[in-house]
Every structure is written in structure tokens, then in C-alpha cells.
Amino acid sequence: MKKLTWKKPNGRILTIGVPYLWLLLFFALPFLIVLKISLSNMAIAIPPYESLVSYVDEMLQISLNLGNYLLLLDDSLYVAAYINSLKIAFFSTLGCLLLGYPMAYAMARSSGRAQTILLLLIMLPSWTSFLIRVYAWMGLISDTGLINNFLLWLGVIDSPLRIMNTDIAVYIGIIYAYLPFMVLPLYANLVKLDNSLLEAAADLGSRSLHTFWTVTLPLSKGGIIAGSMLVFIPAVGEFVIPELLGGPNSLMIGKILWQEFFNNRDWPVAAALAIVMLALLIIPISLFHRYQSRSMEAES
Amino acid sequence: MKKPSFSTVMLWIGLLFLYVPMLILVIYSFNASKLVTVWGGWSFKWYGELLQNKQILGSVWTSLVIAFYSATMSVVLGTMAAFVMTRFRHSWSKMTLSNMITAPLVMPEVITGLSLLLLFVHMADFIGWPMERGMTTVWIAHSTFCAAYVAVVVSSRLREMDRSVEEAAMDLGATPLQSFFLITIPVIAPSLIAGWLLAFSLSLDDLVIASFTSGPGSTTLPMVVFSSVRLGVSPEINALATLIILAVSLVAFIAWYLARRSDRKQKATIEG
Numbered sequence: 155m156k157k158l159t160w161k162k163p164n165g166r167i168l169t170i171g172v173p174y175l176w177l178l179l180f181f182a183l184p185f186l187i188v189l190k191i192s193l194s195n196m197a198i199a200i201p202p203y204e205s206l207v208s209y210v211d212e213m214l215q216i217s218l219n220l221g222n223y224l225l226l227l228d229d230s231l232y233v234a235a236y237i238n239s240l241k242i243a244f245f246s247t248l249g250c251l252l253l254g255y256p257m258a259y260a261m262a263r264s265s266g267r268a269q270t271i272l273l274l275l276i277m278l279p280s281w282t283s284f285l286i287r288v289y290a291w292m293g294l295i296s297d298t299g300l301i302n303n304f305l306l307w308l309g310v311i312d313s314p315l316r317i318m319n320t321d322i323a324v325y326i327g328i329i330y331a332y333l334p335f336m337v338l339p340l341y342a343n344l345v346k347l348d349n350s351l352l353e354a355a356a357d358l359g360s361r362s363l364h365t366f367w368t369v370t371l372p373l374s375k376g377g378i379i380a381g382s383m384l385v386f387i388p389a390v391g392e393f394v395i396p397e398l399l400g401g402p403n404s405l406m407i408g409k410i411l412w413q414e415f416f417n418n419r420d421w422p423v424a425a426a427l428a429i430v431m432l433a434l435l436i437i438p439i440s441l442f443h444r445y446q447s448r449s450m451e452a453e454s
Numbered sequence: 455m456k457k458p459s460f461s462t463v464m465l466w467i468g469l470l471f472l473y474v475p476m477l478i479l480v481i482y483s484f485n486a487s488k489l490v491t492v493w494g495g496w497s498f499k500w501y502g503e504l505l506q507n508k509q510i511l512g513s514v515w516t517s518l519v520i521a522f523y524s525a526t527m528s529v530v531l532g533t534m535a536a537f538v539m540t541r542f543r544h545s546w547s548k549m550t551l552s553n554m555i556t557a558p559l560v561m562p563e564v565i566t567g568l569s570l571l572l573l574f575v576h577m578a579d580f581i582g583w584p585m586e587r588g589m590t591t592v593w594i595a596h597s598t599f600c601a602a603y604v605a606v607v608v609s610s611r612l613r614e615m616d617r618s619v620e621e622a623a624m625d626l627g628a629t630p631l632q633s634f635f636l637i638t639i640p641v642i643a644p645s646l647i648a649g650w651l652l653a654f655s656l657s658l659d660d661l662v663i664a665s666f667t668s669g670p671g672s673t674t675l676p677m678v679v680f681s682s683v684r685l686g687v688s689p690e691i692n693a694l695a696t697l698i699i700l701a702v703s704l705v706a707f708i709a710w711y712l713a714r715r716s717d718r719k720q721k722a723t724i725e726g
Contacts, residue, residue, distance in 0.1 A: 165631050170547060173535040173601070177554040180598045184569030187576055201575050253471075256464035263461070272465070274710055279472050281652070281706035283659045285676050285683070286695040290475040293482065293687045298491050300478065333472065383560060391562020393662055398683060408564045415568065415666075425572065428565045435562070442560050443553060 185432075192425035193218045203421050222426035232427070235405040236434065242321065242406065243389035246328035250336040250385050251378065253329070258340035258377075259370075262347070273341070280334035288327050288398050295323055295399075319401030327395040332388070336381040343377025344370075376445055383442035387435055407431055476699060483692035490687045500693035510678055510694065517658055517675040520589055524596035525653035529646055531555075531597065532604025532653075537634075539605065540612040556606065558599040567666030570595045574667065587669035595667040596660060600653035607652060607713070611645035612638075644712045651709035655702050 195204040226232045261272045279287065294300050295317040302314040317323050347370065355365040393408035400406065407427060415424040483501075487494025504510065535555040542548050558566060574584055574591050584591055619641070623633040639646075661676040668674065675698075682691055 165629075166542075169534050170538045170542065170551060173531045173538070173555065174547065174551050176531055176601075177551070177598070180570065180573065180594055181554055181557065184573040187572045188565075188569045191572055201579075253464065253468055256461040257468040260459070260461035260465035270714065274707070275469060276472075277710065278703055278706055279476070281655055281709075282476070282702045283676075283695070283698045285659065285661055285679055286479070286698055287476065289679075289683050289687075289691070289695060290479040292683070293479065293490055293692075294475055296491075296687070300491060303491060330471065330475070333468065337468070387560040388562055391564050393564055394680075408562060411564050411568070421572070424568060428568050431562065432565060439557075439560055443556070446556065447552070 188425045188428055191422055192222055192429050193220065194422050195219050195221070196420050196422050201421065202419050219422075222422045223430070225423065226426055226430060231405070232407075232410065235407045235410045236430070238321075238405045239390050239392075239407040240434070242324055242328065243386050243392075246325055246332070246389050247336075247382050247386045249325065249329045250333050251382060254333055254336035254340055254381065255378075258337050258344050261337075261341050262344035269345070276334050276337050276341070280338070284331060285394060287331055288395055291323070291327055291330065291399060292318070295326070318399065319404070321400065321404050323399035324396050324404055324406070327399045328385075328389050328392060331395065332385040335384040339380035339384065340374065340377040343374045343380075347373055376449060379441060379445050380449075383438050383445075387438050387442070390435060391431060479692060480696045480699065483689070483696040485689060485692075488689065490689055490692070500689045501697075503690055504693050504697075507690070510675070513673050513675045513678045516589065516672055520592050520596060520664075520672075520674065521654045521657040523593050524600055524657040525650045527593070527597035528600035528604050528653040529650045531601040532649060533608050533642075533646065535601065535605045536609035536612055537638075539609050556602050558602040559606070561599075563660075563662035564666075566599060567595070567663040570598075570663070571666040586671075587667060588672040589668075591667045591669070592664050592672060592674070595663050596653075596657040599660075599663065600656050603652055603656060604649035607649040608642060608645050611642045615641055644715065648709040648713040651705050651712075655705050655709075659702070 191203055196202060257276075261269060261276070264272065292299075296302070297314045297316065297318060299318070301317070302311075305311045306314065317326075351369055351373075352365055355369050356362070360368070391408040391411075392406060393412050396404050396406040396409045397412075400409075411424050411427045411431070414420045414427060482490065482493075484496050484498065485493055486497035486499060532555070535551060538548055539552045539555075570591075571587075574587055577583060578585055615638070620633050620637050623637050624630065628636065659676060660674075661680050664674045665677055665680075668677070679691060679694065682688065
């Protein structure tokens with residue numbers, strides 16, 4: 155096939171240059187600034203940090219301060235918050251996968267018209283207000299909420315179950331909010347699965363469950379990775395769900411970062427928290443990117 | 455009747471799980487009782503009270519304006535990036551661009567928000583702009599993260615598009631710019647509209663990034679909702695939530711319908 159060649163280089167440079175500069179300025183550069191702030195001292199000023207570069211006795215001085223990072227290591231609160239965030243994100247991802255995989259599988263196996271409707275039904279919640287969907291659970295699971303009222307009325311329980319303000323509420327919230335992001339890539343993967351492979355396996359005498367484990371599951375690895383990363387990565391840094399559904403004790407790093415920034419106005423510590431979070435997420439993020447570029451190449 | 459398979463049962467459970475909480479929220483927005491968990495008969499009274507709430511109405515307007523401009527800018531950026539990703543030869547700059555544009559898809563929002571805010575503070579220090587954070591800074595932040603979604607939607611369309619039409623136009627002497635505006639844009643128009651609507655609803659919905667990058671005069675609707683929701687469930691918010699669910703679902707449905715119709719049209723032209 156003939157490659158498109160561009161006669162005028164100007165249009166080409168402009169097409170790549172405009173989004174490139176925008177992203178360099180508003181996406182890449184901000185990370186360097188976060189890194190810089192994380193190495194500075196907190197100050198009671200506006201903005202609340204000290205400059206790294208200063209002139210003392212006509213000499214340029216650059217002072218790097220690793221104190222913020224040492225503080226994170228030293229204070230068991232931060233370490234616990236990181237571990238708890240990773241734990242909650244991991245088990246929520248697992249929950250989404252266990253619920254989402256059969257859903258995507260059933261969707262991919264249904265008839266053409268049903269598929270479009272089901273796809274819309276899965277996509278619609280992911281486009282509807284995130285905040286509102288988390289809020290919907292507040293009325294359901296609180297001590298005087300509908301679920302407790304219903305169970306009390308049935309006589310199953312004597313006193314209300316404590317769900318609200320616990321980690322269980324956070325799990326429910328994350329699985330609920332991120333389920334579509336798990337189902338969609340899994341569906342996109344499973345729907346492309348060549349049915350003749352499954353038929354061949356069946357013809358050769360493979361039982362359906364065995365075929366699933368040895369043919370379907372390995373072939374959908376890409377979808378599992380993409381879906382899991384789309385749930386896991388944002389879940390680690392989640393703020394809204396632990397803030398609204400979790401209790402004061404449910405430590406999650408996104409919430410701590412928010413508090414350090416908005417309540418304590420300790421910008422350097424907030425920046426250090428962000429850098430460490432990014433460092434923890436670098437492997438999942440690159441995994442996601444590798445999968446995505448591979449699937450894009452496969453398409454074209 | 456055939457016994458439904460395990461996966462079909464799970465699909466129905468999953469769909470109920472997704473929709474029942476929202477359905478209950480919508481039903482309870484018509485609850486006459488002040489107590490949110492006690493049913494007191496049907497009533498529209500909370501919708502009436504909502505229309506009296508000046509703070510909420512003001513923030514709705516702010517949010518709509520920001521979402522309009524963010525969606526427009528992100529379509530421009532996202533389409534350019536998608537064009538580079540699908541039509542340009544492999545190069546280092548193409549690779550870094552496609553990595554940067556899709557990065558916000560999987561970036562925790564608190565990190566994106568914090569980093570942009572620190573950038574704005576630094577810019578104010580060095581070039582004296584923006585002196586005050588407000589709608590412009592939120593617009594920049596939203597355009598950047600919405601462009602990621604637009605790029606994904608538009609690039610998948612560009613990849614499916616028949617390139618021979620573009621090539622034919624250029625063989626007949628059209629400049630690349632002419633072929634882009636006269637051939638490519640009309641063909642991918644539905645996906646541009648779908649991308650715009652998606653970006654619009656994402657911007658309308660964002661809380662975390664807006665909280666970091668907004669200033670005193672630019673409180674968006676999710677920020678108002680959040681500060682009220684933090685205090686607990688209220689019937690007025692139930693009414694507002696119902697309206698938001700309705701509006702966003704409608705926009706999303708139109709976006710989906712447009713994208714689907716364009717797919718069908720193309721398939722029909724190829725087959726017919």
C-alpha cells in the first residue's frame with residue numbers, strides 16, 4: 155500500500171506541533187513541577203513552599219530537601235494508607251473481574267441486536283455522573299438506609315448492619331463505579347474471538363469448561379489486562395469513594411493527599427505523596443500502554 | 455425452555471447491580487417526606503425547591519460554559535493527535551505524542567489535578583498569568599484530559615476509514631489540507647460529534663480536577679453537589695441527581711446513536 159506523503163511540511167509540523175506543545179506544557183511539565191515541589195520546604199506563605207534556588211552571599215544555592223520523602227517513610231499513617239490503597243484497589247479489581255468476565259462473555263455470545271442494546275446498557279452508567287452514582291449508595295447502605303430497613307422489616311437482622319463508613323462500603327463503591335470499565339475491554343476482546351477455534355476444540359472432544367480454560371481464557375488475556383488496569387490504577391488514587399462511603403479510618407492515599415493539600419496546606423508533602431503514588435503505579439501504567447499500542451497495531 | 459447459562463445469569467445480576475441503585479435514587483427524588491429513607495407519598499416538591507436554589511443554578515451555568523469550551527478544544531486537540539497516530543509514519547515524536555495523549559485515561563485524578571494546579575501557580579510566578587484561577591484554568595485542565603477520550607474515539611474511526619478516497623483526492627491534485635477538510639472531516643464527522651458529546655459529559659461530571667484548578671468565582675456543579683453530599687443524603691440532591699442522570703444519559707445516548715449510525719452507513723456503502 156502506498157504511504158501517504160505530505161508535500162507541504164508546514165501542515166505536517168502544525169498537526170503534530172499543536173497537540174505536542176499543548177501536552178508538553180499542560181501534561182509533561184506539571185509532573186516536573188510536582189517533583190520540584192516535593193523536594194522543597196513547606197513555608198507559611200503564598201504559595202506555601204520555599205524556593206529551591208536562592209541567592210545567599212551572591213552565590214547561587216540549590217537546596218534539595220528529601221525530608222518530605224523521609225517523612226512519608228517515617229510516619230506509619232502514610233505507609234498504611236499506601237498499603238491499604240493497593241489492597242483495596244487489588245481486591246476491587248478482582249471483584250470487577252469475577253463479575254465482569256461472565257457478563258462480557260454472555261454479551262459476546264448473544265445475538266447481534268441484543269449485543270448493541272447490552273453494550274449501550276453497560277456504557278450508559280460509565281457516562282453518567284460518577285459522583286451521583288456513588289451518592290446513590292449513601293441512601294442504600296447507611297444505618298437507617300433502605301437495605302437495613304428492608305432486612306430489619308424481614309426480620310433477618312435485629313440491629314442495623316454497619317456497612318456505611320467501613321472498607322466494605324468502599325469496595326462496593328469502587329466495584330459499582332468501575333464495573334463498566336472492566337466489562338467494555340473484555341467484551342471488545344471476547345467478541346473478536348474466532349468461533350471456529352472453539353468449534354475445533356469441541357470437535358476434537360474438548361469439554362466446554364476445559365475449552366474455556368485452555369482456549370478462551372488465554373486468548374482474552376489482553377482484555378483482562380486492559381480492563382484490570384482501567385480499574386486498578388484510578389482505584390489506587392480514588393478520592394470521592396473513600397470520602398463519601400468510607401469512614402474517617404478508611405485510609406486511602408488519594409484522600410490523604412487531598413487532606414494534606416486542602417486542609418493542612420502542606421503542598422510539598424502532597425507533591426511527595428503524588429510522586430510516590432506515581433512510582434508505585436508506573437508498572438501497571440506501562441503495562442496498560444503496551445497492551446493498548448499492541449491492540450492498536452493489530453487493528454490497523 | 456433452555457436453562458440459562460452461568461454467564462447469562464451473571465449478566466443479569468450485573469445489570470441489576472448497575473441500575474437498581476440509580477432507579478431507587480430516581481424514585482426517592484419524588485418522595486414527599488423530608489426524611490430521605492421514609493416514604494411519604496409522591497411529590498414534585500423537591501424539584502420546586504431546587505429551582506429556587508440560586509447557588510445550584512449559578513453553578514449549572516458555570517459548568518455548562520466550561521464543558522462547552524472544553525469539549526470544543528478537546529475535539530481540536532484530540533482529532534489532531536488521532537490524525538498523527540493513524541496517518542503519520544512511525545517516529546519518536548509520534549510515539550511520545552500518542553503516549554502523552556492517552557496517559558490521562560489511566561492517571562489518578564488527584565495527580566492530574568495537583569500537577570496542573572502547581573503548574574498554574576508557577577506560571578503566575580514567572581509570566582504573571584494566570585493571576586487568579588478560574589474558568590480558564592479549569593478549561594485548560596478539562597481540555598487536556600478530555601482530549602484523551604476524543605483521541606481514542608476519533609482514531610478508531612480514522613483507522614476504519616477507507617484511505618483510498620483521501621489518496622484519490624491527493625492524486626487528483628488536492629493539497630493534504632484540502633483533502634483533510636473536504637474528505638476526511640465529512641467522513642469522520644459523526645465520530646467528532648460523538649467525541650464532543652463524550653468530552654462535554656466528562657467535563658460536566660468532573661469533581662477532582664475542577665476542585666484543584668478552579669478559583670473562588672468558578673464553582674462548578676459537581677463541587678456544589680459534593681459539598682452538600684458530604685453532609686449526608688438530602689431530598690433536594692436526589693432531585694438534582696435525577697435531572698443529572700436524565701440529562702447525561704440523553705447526551706450519551708445521542709453520542710452513541712450518532713457513532714453507530716455512521717458505522718452502519720459506512721458498512722452499507724461498502725456492501726451496497
